[in-house]
Every structure is written in structure tokens, then in C-alpha cells.
Amino acid sequence: TSPKIKVDLDSSTGVAVLRMQSPPVNSLSLDFLTELCINLEKLEMDRSCRGLIITSSLSKVFSAGLDIMEMYGKSPERCGEFWKAVQEMWLKLYGSNMATIAAINGSSPAGGCLMSIGCDYRIMADNPRYSIGLNETQLGIVAPFWFKDTLVNTVGNRAAELSLELGLLYSAPDALKIGLVDQLVPEDQVLSTAQDTMSKWLAVPDHARQITKSMMRKQTIDKLLSNREADITNFVSFITKDSIQRSLRMYLEMLKSRKA
Ligand code: CO8
Secondary structure (H helix, E strand, O other): OOOOEEEEEEOOOOEEEEEEOOOOOOOEOHHHHHHHHHHHHHHHHOOOOOEEEEEEOOOEEOOOOEOHHHOOOOOHHHHHHHHHHHHHHHHHHHOOOOEEEEEEOEEEEOHHHHHHHOOOEEEEEOOOOOEEEOOHHHHOOOOOHHHHHHHHHHHOHHHHHHHHHHOOOEEHHHHHHHOOOOEEEOHHHHHHHHHHHHHHHHOOOHHHHHHHHHHHHHHHHHHHHOOHHHHHHHHHHHHOOHHHHHHHHHHHHHHHHHHO
């Protein structure tokens, strides 16, 4: 199988660009998450890598979020394994010592939004057709506490409350207004702007930036670390409920019918 992730590390700048290339929509399957975690781990251990830019090789989509097929009609064991991989991806990204920038060159709902807000800075293509947000409630599911915490840390309590209860997806301009993304640029400049921005982040001494990042994020990370097993049990019992499975099926049918 061809790799779903392509990493280019520029050894002169210390910046890696990680491209997600899992058509059609970079949905986060167990395989994809595993590959993502392996790559994040490798870069984290590589002392020559100080900055990471995450982007998509697909046009129009950054990531469609968690692969709904991984949550539909699967055994409890498999659901547990999947959820552990979702946790792992977030722990690695949110806790990374690297400076991380999401170069959001397409839509980024749910888990795609989680990846984006897991980074230190977000640059999005200035295209009102692209949306980003934690829309879980729209699928009849509930964003876990650590998704919520990451959102609160990014946009503040009130905006997070509105956005989560209504399952809002924000167009790029609206996302900028609430601070869900930091900057909008023309589509063809997303990556180059991320590179320019990264050089500013890397001008700050690493150790000071890293300790500060940890000071800001440690509490949120520790909360999941100390509740990891309970969070898996909770996810598995929730997602395998008949009523939730029915909601997911209806949502999948809606996604397919929208195309026709
Ligand atoms: N998982 C699986 N398949 C998907 C997903 C997904 N997340 N998203 C899209 N697909 C499929 C579509 O069904 C379609 O399949 P097919 O070709 O067989 O019909 C194919 O991918 C292409 O999709 P579109 O035609 O819709 O592509 P577009 O380019 O028109 O749109 C979008 C791209 C905007 C990304 C659109 O596909 C979309 O909105 N997708 C749904 C996104 C979404 O709602 N994701 C939520 C996932 S849930 C999550 O991430 C967090 C869950 C937390 C669980 C907590 C429980 C306790």
C-alpha cells in the first residue's frame, strides 16, 4: 500500500512538512492514525527537526475527521483500539516540543478541526466554501472532554459553548472572527505563509518556547493521561449503542445522498 503520509524535512531550516494524502477526504482511520503517530514520533525524536507544518495533498479537504466507518458496525474491541489511536495522535500533537502550524488548505470538520487546534498556529485558505469546527452534535455524538478542552483553550469558554452545543461549522472568515484560526491567506499562499510564520516561531529559543507551551497545555494533557482507560470505556459504550449507531447510519446516508 502506498503511504498515506508524506514527510519532507528540510535539514537547513529544521522544518518538516507533513502532507496527508489519503483520498478521498483524509479521514482518520485506524491505519491512517497509526501512520500519523509513527511519523510524529519520528520527527519528535529527530533533533534536527524543530518545526512541523501539517497540510493536505488533496484539493478542497484538509481532513474530514475521524473515519465514520471505524465507528459504524465495529466490535467493541476494535472501537477501543481505534479510540486509543485517536487519543495517541492528539497527545503527540498537542504535547509536541516542535513548533507546529496547521496549513489548512480545505475543509476541516470534527477530527480535522481537532488536529488543527492541536497545533500552535493555524493558517487557513481564504475560501468561504471551506469550513472548520467541532460538529459532533450534528452527528448525534458528543465531543469528548479533551476535544472540548482543546477548543476552550483556543477560542475561550463562550465561543466553545456555542460552537459545541450547536455543532457549528464555521466558514473560513467566520473561523477567523472567533479565533478558531489565526490567519486567512489566498489558497495558493497557505504553505508559503506557513513557512514564513514558522521562521518567526523558530527565532524564539526552543527551550523557552517549549517550557511555555508545556505550562499552557500540561493540565489539559494530564487530564486525559489520568483518565485514558475510562475515556476509552466511555467511548466504546457510547458508540456501540443502538441509538448512536442509527444516528451514524443516517448521517452516512445523508453524506452519500448529498452527492447525487
Ligand atoms: N468518514 C468516512 N467517510 C467519509 C467521511 C468521514 N469522516 N467524510 C466523507 N466521507 C466519504 C463520503 O461519504 C464520500 O463517500 P462516497 O464517495 O463513497 O460517497 C467520500 O468520502 C467523499 O465525500 P464527499 O463527497 O462529501 O466530499 P466533498 O469534497 O464534497 O466534501 C467534506 C468533503 C466537507 C469533508 C465532507 O465529506 C464532509 O463534511 N464529511 C463529513 C465530515 C464529518 O462530519 N466528520 C465527522 C467525523 S466524527 C469525528 O471526527 C469526531 C468524533 C468524536 C466521537 C466522539 C464520540 C463519543
